[in-house]
Amino acid sequence: MSDAATDPAPMLELRHLSKVYGVDAAQVYALNDVSLTVTKGEFVAVMGPSGSGKSTAMNILGCLDTATSGQYLLFGSDVSALDRTQRALLRRHFLGFIFQGFNLLARTTALENVELPLIYQGIDPDERHDRAMEALEKVGLQGRARHRPSELSGGQQQRVAIARAIVTKPGLILADEPTGNLDSARGREIMELLVQLNRDEGLSVLMVTHEPDMAAYAHRIVTFVDGRIQSDRIQPDHSKEVAHAV
Amino acid sequence: MLFEAFRLALSTVFRNKLRSFLTVLGIVIGVASVIAMVTVGQGSTAQVQSDVASLGSNLLMVRPGSPGRGPGGGQNDAPPLGLKDVDALLRDIPDIVAATPGSAKMQTAVFGELNHVVQVTGTDNAYFGIRGWTLAFGREFSESELRTGTPVCILGTSTTTALMGEGNPVGTAIRVGKISCEVIGELAKRDASTFGTDDNDTILMPLKAFQRRISGKTDVQTISVTFRDGAKAEDVTESIQSLMRERRKLTGDQNDDFNVFDMKQISSMLTGITGVLTGLLSAVAAISLLVGGIGIMNIMLVSVTERTREIGIRMAVGATESQVLMQFLVEAIVLSLIGGILGILLGLGLGALGSYVLNISFMPDWRIIVASFVFSAVVGVVFGFFPARRAARLDPIEALRHQ
Numbered sequence: 001m002s003d004a005a006t007d008p009a010p011m012l013e014l015r016h017l018s019k020v021y022g023v024d025a026a027q028v029y030a031l032n033d034v035s036l037t038v039t040k041g042e043f044v045a046v047m048g049p050s051g052s053g054k055s056t057a058m059n060i061l062g063c064l065d066t067a068t069s070g071q072y073l074l075f076g077s078d079v080s081a082l083d084r085t086q087r088a089l090l091r092r093h094f095l096g097f098i099f100q101g102f103n104l105l106a107r108t109t110a111l112e113n114v115e116l117p118l119i120y121q122g123i124d125p126d127e128r129h130d131r132a133m134e135a136l137e138k139v140g141l142q143g144r145a146r147h148r149p150s151e152l153s154g155g156q157q158q159r160v161a162i163a164r165a166i167v168t169k170p171g172l173i174l175a176d177e178p179t180g181n182l183d184s185a186r187g188r189e190i191m192e193l194l195v196q197l198n199r200d201e202g203l204s205v206l207m208v209t210h211e212p213d214m215a216a217y218a219h220r221i222v223t224f225v226d227g228r229i230q231s232d233r234i235q236p237d238h239s240k241e242v243a244h245a246v
Numbered sequence: 247m248l249f250e251a252f253r254l255a256l257s258t259v260f261r262n263k264l265r266s267f268l269t270v271l272g273i274v275i276g277v278a279s280v281i282a283m284v285t286v287g288q289g290s291t292a293q294v295q296s297d298v299a300s301l302g303s304n305l306l307m308v309r310p311g312s313p314g315r316g317p318g319g320g321q322n323d324a325p326p327l328g329l330k331d332v333d334a335l336l337r338d339i340p341d342i343v344a345a346t347p348g349s350a351k352m353q354t355a356v357f358g359e360l361n362h363v364v365q366v367t368g369t370d371n372a373y374f375g376i377r378g379w380t381l382a383f384g385r386e387f388s389e390s391e392l393r394t395g396t397p398v399c400i401l402g403t404s405t406t407t408a409l410m411g412e413g414n415p416v417g418t419a420i421r422v423g424k425i426s427c428e429v430i431g432e433l434a435k436r437d438a439s440t441f442g443t444d445d446n447d448t449i450l451m452p453l454k455a456f457q458r459r460i461s462g463k464t465d466v467q468t469i470s471v472t473f474r475d476g477a478k479a480e481d482v483t484e485s486i487q488s489l490m491r492e493r494r495k496l497t498g499d500q501n502d503d504f505n506v507f508d509m510k511q512i513s514s515m516l517t518g519i520t521g522v523l524t525g526l527l528s529a530v531a532a533i534s535l536l537v538g539g540i541g542i543m544n545i546m547l548v549s550v551t552e553r554t555r556e557i558g559i560r561m562a563v564g565a566t567e568s569q570v571l572m573q574f575l576v577e578a579i580v581l582s583l584i585g586g587i588l589g590i591l592l593g594l595g596l597g598a599l600g601s602y603v604l605n606i607s608f609m610p611d612w613r614i615i616v617a618s619f620v621f622s623a624v625v626g627v628v629f630g631f632f633p634a635r636r637a638a639r640l641d642p643i644e645a646l647r648h649q
Binding site for chain 1 (some may be wrong): 250261555556558559560561562563564565566567568569642643646
């Protein structure tokens with residue numbers, strides 16, 4: 001425990017986390033005693049059939065939802081008992097979201113979409129603009145800043161969403177089926193972008209997917225079944241990279 | 247952040263122009279009615295006051311008839327007044343400095359090809375001083391004209407204009423009713439109308455001429471008196487009442503069969519009526535504002551449902567509950583303020599039009615304008631709060647899933 005080089009402080013840690021829906025006889029365990037540790041710089045794919053609890057886990061990890069029991073430590077502090085406002089502030093400053101359906105504001109431009117999190121951070125307009133342009137450059141869309149989502153292809157929209165997720169320089173990116181609405185070529189481009197951001201920017205990425213092709217880009221694959229973690233393995237061909245990153 | 251909220255609200259409101267306009271229409275109508283009512287109400291109140299001032303100060307009027315019927319009201323079976331009453335009032339009440347008889351009737355005046363229906367008043371020279379008139383052209387009635395009832399007349403400027411256009415009418419002869427009448431003077435135009443009728447549209451002639459040639463009766467309809475400065479209207483009224491009771495031989499238990507009108511009192515009564523009417527109409531307008539507010543609430547609720555996903559996205563990127571609340575609240579306030587501003591403009595326009603049509607002065611009251619503005623904002627806050635709170639309380643996961 002004392003040796004930081006071999007045992008770095010975990011970025012997030014779930015301890016015996018459970019999420020229960022319903023009461024008494026109708027109780028359903030969406031998550032059942034899940035424990036998981038992710039360190040900084042990791043790229044983790046979360047897999048599992050639908051209803052396995054992976055989305056519930058992502059919602060709790062993304063501070064959108066709270067667990068029924070157990071602990072969630074984010075950057076070393078317990079966030080299980082935070083109220084709505086505190087969780088919103090946590091999302092604002094430390095988390096970035098990428099969704100299957102892109103979830104861009106339809107009536108605003110790509111640039112304005114990327115600026116959105118910075119508005120809530122209270123960044124002044126000039127800096128906001130510069131940082132949003134910088135993020136759009138990183139995803140290769142600097143030329144599309146003034147376009148609305150409807151004027152962009154699916155792949156481009158997801159890139160805008162990625163720019164929005166990284167513009168605040170969050171510690172952790174949570175991606176929920178980011179390639180689910182894209183064809184496989186576009187999907188691979190998005191995955192390569194995520195891999196690149198993970199490698200070059202040191203962003204930690206947690207990604208839910210049910211496509212093994214996409215999961216293959218991750219260093220580590222966690223598989224949920226029936227609300228429990230069934231397997232948690234480092235990908236052989238990435239082990240070197242992970243070790244390197246650590 | 248608040249600035250961002252206003253910017254966002256404005257862009258949202260202007261994106262749906264038609265819908266926003268229909269939403270704020272209730273507020274527009276409500277505010278416009280209040281502003282128009284109050285503007286016209288104040289204008290007419292001021293008008294009544296200036297009318298009364300133009301009638302001359304320290305003025306009391308005596309008329310036959312039972313009291314409590316208002317000016318000129320009610321059927322009149324009471325004994326008429328006569329010239330002897332005028333003399334008695336002047337002689338027996340020291341506070342009265344001038345008294346003039348007056349009898350009036352609507353008559354058709356004719357000059358050349360032109361006809362004009364006008365009120366003809368028979369009176370004497372004291373009338374000018376008591377009613378605050380001066381002559382622009384010509385002269386007052388002469389002693390012999392008054393004594394013998396010579397058909398001569400003095401015209402108001404509006405009457406002159408109606409019959410013969412601009413210019414000096416002295417020396418011409420017009421026909422009034424069935425008699426021919428020489429014009430001996432013209433009243434100086436004054437900028438007033440007594441309770442809606444144009445003061446400058448009038449013909450004056452000697453009382454005796456009026457009685458013989460026009461009314462055919464020897465009675466006097468109204469005696470106007472001026473009392474000296476410093477005397478109280480109430481005291482003089484009481485003196486007049488006791489004198490008139492004595493002259494008309496009324497015993498202790500009989501009611502007065504005449505009225506003494508204090509024009510100041512009538513003006514305050516009319517002002518009161520105007521005030522009550524303004525108040526009532528404003529209450530109706532306030533209900534319209536309430537309905538307008540409900541309209542805003544309704545549309546805001548629809549808007550929250552439509553934009554559930556947007557709310558979810560904003561929450562995911564870090565908007566707090568209070569920021570979402572603020573966004574929708576500001577939007578409701580912006581909507582109702584736009585309604586308020588449009589209403590103020592429309593109300594001022596209607597008020598100006600109404601003042602023009604009613605021929606009264608246009609008197610917008612800045613206090614009512616400020617109050618309307620503030621009230622619109624309050625409507626926005628009150629009726630925007632519930633939808634905004636509903637938006638703020640959305641579960642981000644549910645909101646993101648919403649299609």
